[in-house]
Each structure stands twice: as structure tokens, then as C-alpha cells.
Amino acid sequence: MNEQPRSLATALFPVGLLLIAMASIQSGASLAKSMFPIVGAQGTTTLRLIFASVIMLLLLRPWRAKLTAKSLRTVIIYGIALGGMNFLFYMSLRTVPLGIAVALEFTGPLAVAIYASRRAIDFLWIALAVCGLLLLIPTGATSSGIDLLGAGYALGAGVCWALYILFGQKAGADNGVQTAALGVMIAALFIAPVGIVHAGAALLTPSLIPVALAVAVLSTALPYTLEMVALTRMPARTFGTLMSVEPAFGALSGLLFLHEYLTLAQWLAILCIIMASVGATLTMASNAQPAVPAD
Template sequence: MPILSKDFLIAVLCLLCAMITIQSGASIAKQLFPAVGPDGTTAYRLGFSALILCLVFRPWRKLPDNWYPLIVYGLCLGGMNLTFYFAIERIPLGIGVALEFTGPLAVALMSSKRKRDYLWVAFAVAGILLLLPDLGDVDGLDPIGVLLALVAGACWAGYILFGKRSGSSGSGSSTVALGMAIAAVVIVPIGAVSQGAALLNWQLIPLGIAIGLLSSALPYSLEMFALRKMPAQGFSIMMSVEPAIAAVAGFMILGESLTVWQWFAIFMVIIASLGSSMSGQEK
């Protein structure tokens, strides 16, 4: 696919819009944690997202023949959301996204067969190592938060790979709606059992709907459109600026500030992604 083709440029625009909305939504969602916790917030996000997407796209009109990749896609989607919210409860949003980004970065690097990509692996590893917590420093990052962000990254890798398989065999919008419904069926009961009647607070429900729209319904629809227009490697790499977008959103909405070294580590991950992207686009 030509880099400057119309489809490629539209896919890039969709991804940029998706990244901005999803990180803004995550910043807003974090403000709900004191009221309903990360699991309750995830239940809001996935439940309302699934409802919105199913009402809009009516995926039952054309169900897939092969449910396996779609089910795995939905489970990865739910796991990614839940573990990520628990992670950013403990660590800043920008750092959480940078650690989570190890998932799509791994997809990109494993898709490449060039030896020079070991250089980009080194950049990524160095960035991650700089973000790892100093267990002897009481003011350092929470190690459980770091581990949860890495688990979310593994789920993100599965989301990309199985989303590509699911989306290529049917309608992208229906795939997102069904995947979100599968994720909601698994995760919403967890949030409901954990938080109970707190989720029925009518002052919080409008915010939950907004989070579902900003954090999932809109960006995942845009991402699925982009997945259908570019290879999995290209998709992973184009999202390389998301850690920086998350850090800016965390600063502007939540007032989360990062140290110089943490910013440096985030940009090392971004450099690794961009370098792999340029290598992967070479013929």
C-alpha cells in the first residue's frame, strides 16, 4: 500500500482522532475511581460502549461464521481495559500507556525480519527499564501498577492481532460491536458485584455514558476502520505517539506531572516505534 495513498491518510487521521479521544476519556475516567473504583469504571465504559455500538450498528444482522477470533478479540478488549484502569489507579496515565504500549510494539517488531530492528528493540527496552520502579524508593512507581500495565500491553497485542483477523472477515463496525458486547458480558458483572448499588448513582451515569463514548465506542470504531486499511505492523507503529498524548492528557486534565527522566523514557519508546515503522515500510 503506498504510504501517501488516500486510504492510508484516512487511516492515519482516524488513528489520531482515536488516540486523542481515548486518552481524554481515560483522564476523565480516572476521576471516577474514588466513587466506583477501576472495575466499576470499566463496567461503565464497556457496558455503555457495547449498548451504543449495538444500537448503532445492529451486528446481529450479519453474525460471523467463525466466532473464535472474535471471542478472543473481545476477551482481549475486556482484559486490556480492566487491567489498564487498575494500573493507572496506581501510576500516572502517560507512564501507564508507555508500559502498555509494549504490546503493539512487540507486534510490530515480531512482524519485521530485519536485523536493524534489534536497535529499536534496544531503545524500547531502555525506555521500559527507565520506567520500571525503584523498589527501594518510597516515592517511586508502584510495582503492581507497572505489572498491570504490562499485562494490559499483552492484551493490547492480542486485540490487534485478533482484531485484524476478525475485521478482515466481516464488517469492521459489526466486529467492534460484537467484540465490545463480549467484553461487556465478562467485565460488567465483575464491576457490578464489586461496586453494587454505587453504579446506579444517577449523578455518575451520564459521566459513565460519556466515558463509554469517548474511551471505547468512538475510538475503537475508528481503530477498526484503520485496521482494515493498513497491516497490523503499520497500525501498531502509527500509534507510537499515544504515550505522549496520554502524558499531555494526564497533565492537562488530571494535573499529573512527569520527571524529565520519565519523559525521556516515554520518548525512547516512541523512537523505537518510529524507527521500526520506517524499517518496516522499506521494500
């Protein structure tokens, strides 16, 4: 009698963890946007990565990793891709609503999933993604179009996300979760000069410290931990499918915390990209790995 409820709870537990992780990431992005008036997107990215690297340094102790010249090169590229992804995503949030920025960024892992599958049905997912992108392009005098520069930043973050996936898989094969800590530390070193030049002494504003720490926990430390636990308790395909709904979490977070109201066309665009991501994940080759987000 108790076996069925227990098995149901076992199945739902990692799903719940993943939903909490997605909500945490998007809440962290909303909180990060409140720092923009003081230190800009550049300074916000710098503070998040510095605090996140300290947290992960303490938790994962990356100095135990065994690196060869080849694996070190892979980890460096992985870290630069991670830093670029965070930086470009925050740059896009200056002018693009959170849900739309997440949807545009998702084109990166979507492209990786489609490339990994290479089946005829993938043309359907490509068509859905293109429809979503077309719905977001400004047309004529309509006010529903998004800022093209901001959209470009979000798409650039998607490119970095694709590189993060490809090189993260190679780096993770050598040192596991310690790779994540090394990547965040390299990302912080890569982005810090940009944030320091842009924000200067404003980075030391005392009132920003607790906010930056909260962003680092919500956007990096907590979701990374929950995702790692969830990954060990569910199939990779299920993980990837669930992660595909993250643009919806972004849109809802933007609505709740930032009062970013989207048009019907923009909601349809997000839905198209979510459907493309879900479809590509469900039909990808069995040896393909899910895209673990780090934005």
C-alpha cells in the same frame, strides 16, 4: 493552482482525524479516572464497556454478522482480550500516571510489530524499549520510580492488546467492523461480573451515568469511528507510525486534566518507547497490519 492545496488537504484530513481520535481516547481515560473513588477501576471498566456496547450495538448492528463455529471462537477470544485490556489498563491507572501506563501498554503492539518484521534492525527497537522500561523501574530511594503492581497491570494490558491485534485481524477478516461491536459486547459480559461484585449498587449512582456515557463515547465510539475513516485514507504504515505517539498524548492528557507531573527520566522513558514503536512500525514487513488501539 488548486490541485496542490487540495491534495495537501486530502493528505492531512486523515492525519487530523487520527490526532483527534488519540486526544479523545486519552481525554476519556482522564475522565474515567474521576469515577474511581465511587466505583473503582473495576466498576468504571464495567460501565464503560456496557455503554460502549449499547452504542456500538445501535450503530453497527452486529446481529447481521455471519458466524461459524471457528469464527465465533475467534471473536470470543478477541472480546475477552479487549475486556482484559480495558480492565488491566484502568487497574494500572490507580497508581500509575496516564502517560506511563499508555507507554507500558504499548509494549504489546510493539512486540507484535517486531515479531512481524524479524529484521536485524529490530534489535535497536528492542534496545530502545528496554531502555524505556529500565528508566521506569524504581531504583534505590529515588521517588521517581513507579508502582510495580500498577506497572504490572499496564504490561498485562499490553499482553491483552497483542492478543487483541492477533485475534482481531482474524475476526475482522470475516465480519469487518461488526466484529468490533461483537467484541465490545463480549468484553462487557466478561468484565461485568467483576465490576458488579466490586462496586455493587454504586454502579447505579445517577450522577455517574452521564460521566460513564461520556467515557464510552470519548474512549470507544468516537475514536473507533474516526480511526476507521482514517484507515481507509492512509497507508497502514503511516497509520501505525502516527499511533505510536499516543503515549505522548496520554502524558499530556494526564498533565492537563489530572495534574500528573512526570520527571525527566519518565519523559525520556516515554520518548524511548515512542521511538521504538515508530521504528518498529517503519521497518515492519509490508504485510503486517497496524495496531488499532481500543483502550
